[in-house]
Amino acid sequence: MAYDEELAERIRDLIEPGPDVTEKKMFGGLAFLIGGNMAVAASRQGGLLVRVDPAEGDALIDGDSVAPMIMGGREMNGWLRVTSAALPDDTTLREWVDRGVGYARSLPAKR
Template sequence: MAYDERLAERVKPLVMMRPGFSEKKMFGGLAWLLNGNMCVGIHKDQLIFRLGKEDGGAALSEPHVGPMDITGRPMKGWVMVRQEGLVESADIQRWVERAIAFVETLPAK
């Protein structure tokens, strides 16, 4: 399954209107990088968010959230949110803001 293009169209305006973001096809999906660091992505029909180890670990207890595991090896500090957790635009916006808050702390690449 390719990535969900309708989901991409919901995310794109939330990130691409901000300075420092770029879009890149990655791991069979689509990713948005902030200052060269991956911030948000789509894998199949789930959104990927880079939250850092502390917030990423805490987010795993939230509904519809699981570890980012597309290779059989979960990545700490990253989460995947299933469609059920992305129903409202405000849901996506909240996750995007959390990811941006973390990625802005990283040095630019």
């Protein structure tokens, strides 16, 4: 399954463009990077992948629409999977995008 192109466009509309913002196809989805650090992605499995402060990740998990990202059978600390159903409007999507972008901006830029 390919990533949701409509969701990718909604994300694109919410991220302020700049020289440090790039898009890259990763893991079958479309990732949005800030300074080379992935912030959010339209997932090939549907929904959104969001990078968050690992210290805050557990508090955001609700076990239904927000869950830890699992890769290779293991939970990825600081990465969340948000279902499409949990992103009904741009206000909700903006909250998640802003969270991911904010965390990615707090990290040192990759060269």
